[in-house]
Amino acid sequence: MAANLSCIFPALHLFGVLVLLLCPSCLCDCNMFPSIAHGSYEDVSSIFSFTTVVQYKCDEGYVLVGEEKITCRNSHWSSLVPQCKALCLKPEIKDGTVSLDQDQYVEPENVTVQCDSGYRVVGSPSIICSENRTWYPEVPKCEWIFSGDI
Numbered sequence: 001m002a003a004n005l006s007c008i009f010p011a012l013h014l015f016g017v018l019v020l021l022l023c024p025s026c027l028c029d030c031n032m033f034p035s036i037a038h039g040s041y042e043d044v045s046s047i048f049s050f051t052t053v054v055q056y057k058c059d060e061g062y063v064l065v066g067e068e069k070i071t072c073r074n075s076h077w078s079s080l081v082p083q084c085k086a087l088c089l090k091p092e093i094k095d096g097t098v099s100l101d102q103d104q105y106v107e108p109e110n111v112t113v114q115c116d117s118g119y120r121v122v123g124s125p126s127i128i129c130s131e132n133r134t135w136y137p138e139v140p141k142c143e144w145i146f147s148g149d150i
Helices: 002-022
Strands: 039-043 052-058 062-065 069-073 083-089 096-098 104-106 110-115 119-122 126-129 141-144
Touching (some): 110 141
Antiparallel strands (some): 062 083
16 A cells, blocks of 8 residues: 555645646636626636636626736736726706716716806706716706896
């Protein structure tokens, strides 16, 4: 029995050294995929590679900021984990405009509401696209300035 063990131990020792040198992702820190808010990830690694590749995508209404795919080799990720940022629709302002005219805005974009001549802003003129895809504080209104000369 001792002869059989002496044959197995050198092979196990050699295998252990190879594992430490190559560090496949299943035995390193690379099997802990960084998660992201408002999105998901998928392991898209090749089965024959010693590199872990994770691909990220965002939920509907959010946009990916950063690298879509990140790679882990030797227990280190190639870049920072991307983020899913909220998209806010252009605020509807009757009798006014916004400082930056776009169809969509990415969190934490800040715009200023400006009212047409003869109107004034009711509420905060400065609003920010928030993480929950709404404007904060609430979108202000433009109110007609009443003049007493009628």
